[in-house]
Amino acid sequence: MLTSGQYIGGDILHVLSQAHPDYEVTILARAREKADTVKQAYPKVRIVIADLDDSDALKQEAQKADVVIHTADASDHEGAAKALIAGLLEGHNKENPGFYLHTGGTGILTWEDAETGNLGQWSEKQYNDWEGVGDLTSLPDSAFHRNVDKIVLEAGETHGDVVKTALVCPPTIYGKGTTPGFDGFLGTGRGPLSSRSRQVYELASLILSAKYIPIIGEGKARWDNVHVWDLSQVYVLLTEAAVSQRLDPEIWGPQGYILAGAGEHSWSDIAAKIAKEAENKGYVPSLEKRSLSREAALEQAGFQAESWGLNSRGRSERAERVLGWNPSAPSLEETLPEIVDQEYKRQH
Template identity: 55%
Template sequence: MAPKIFLTGATGYIGGDTLFALYDKHSDYEIAALVRTEDKAKAVKDAFPKVRIVLGGLGDAKILEEEAAKADIVIHTADASDNEGAAKAIAKGLASGHTKEKPGFWLHTGGAGILCWETMRDDDKLGEWSEREYNDWTAVKDLTGLPDDAFHKNIDDLVISSGSDSVKTAILCPPTIYGRGRGPLNTRSRQAYELAHLILTEQYIPIIGKGKARWNNVHVSDLAQLFVLLTEAAVSKNTDSKLWNDQGYYLVENGEHIWSDLARLMGKKATELGLIEKKELEEKSLGKDKAIEQAGFEAVSWGFNSRGKAERAKKVVGWQPKGPSIEDNVAEILKDEKSRLEKN
């Protein structure tokens, strides 16, 4: 019998690309996708005809519980790291619908903003250089034991505490994601794209705080690949403790950038490609308030440090990221943002 997958976020960036990758490789799986509206459902159905549409939103707890109970595997990507109600409903459904003999699996999308907790506590640290680097293989307890006030920590705790003999959980924690999504609707990420947006519209290079903050990155197709690999592990009923629950915490990165260097590269490329009027862009230093005024929370994050090593996925499921680096993707990011600006 075909495995049953329940996926949230099919119309989003991460969920759409994951659905593309999963459907492309395993069209025989029975995939159900949560979609809010009929219009969006049509877009998903047109792209993936075999997918069963579940009309509803993250606030529909009963629907989430029922679908999680029926599914062999839940892939949760829609506002996953911040919506507590949806996470509770999924946890309740998985627990009610599964047993030790027939466990349910939960692939949950976290976020590397959780690693920024030190910088977020002190505005004076904005843009500071940091040597702190987490590791999901040699020191996974450092990740599952972060301070309670760390970004997304309450949802991480909820997911991990749901793990049992009958429910197997895995948290996939991506940093800055880039690359064109292959889903039916939203194909754009945020952090690097908002940076490109600011550079193209304001025509200067933003330097946040001291300008030395570092952050990991990953191509969206590589993130989707890991979702597929862990889904396959779940389908094969691989319950090795190194994959799930307390140990199932996956940093999903394939590189690191300094935000100010990425901004400088974007500025240089924007002028080379003729996407802006100025021939040379000046740098402007922004503190927290000015950064928020210019581009919202994303701009402040360009002054945070979020650094870790993704070893677990490579060791336990053979994850091998293959996407181009974020630096090699800068021209595409800029062109996509320019096209988006012209359409709007």
């Protein structure tokens, strides 16, 4: 069972369906046209039409599922997380636990910059999901996504014998995921609708349309990144661990907080490289750097754009140590030509 957004979830669906065609799949779709697209690409899946506010449907489907993978607005929708956990609790017991793979986001690590109002400043602070997992599970309540993180962490601590939780926390995601366009559940998995992430893509879109290189604050903020293909592998490895009833405490519960970064970038450096790529392709003239205020960034793309001035840095060791995760997809820099072409085509 997978509750998933079109971009991340669609890629997970593809990879899992290729690796494990025997898994029974149920998809939650919020629109009939998306459901039809999924059904055409994956005729064996079962589809439920509902949205994330339909707590009864979420709860009912979670009761039936052995594994729930949740990526549809997962980091910010309290009701969906509560309903899915409640359903798993009702449908499972100590002898037959359910598994909840929840998607957070490393926007949560920007809390210090957000509270101080620092934009674009250099920071040496780096979290660690192995040696410093306690720092991640005890972040301040004011941190972005923290309200939903707490719901998942509490379930893993209080009901860990019945519901095994893993909180996957991806950073900037890039790469063209091939998604069939669905919002829903995947049981115990690439298509045409949504293949676009946000942060880097909105940055490229702004550079192509406004024709300048945006710099927020001092332009020294750094962020981790991961290709969507590598991110999907984290979920595949976790799902395989769940299906095989691998109950290692290093995977689930209070220790199961997994940063999923594979590389790191400076926002100002990436902006300059996007501009250079666009210039080389003849999409824009030679561009100059220009200061972008927090307010203008928010107007451009909300938090996705404001994040260009915030630091979010974490060392991802847990997935490698306990799951054997070995990210191998093209780097963000290697993918920039694809991103620039994709955004140029969207505008023309």
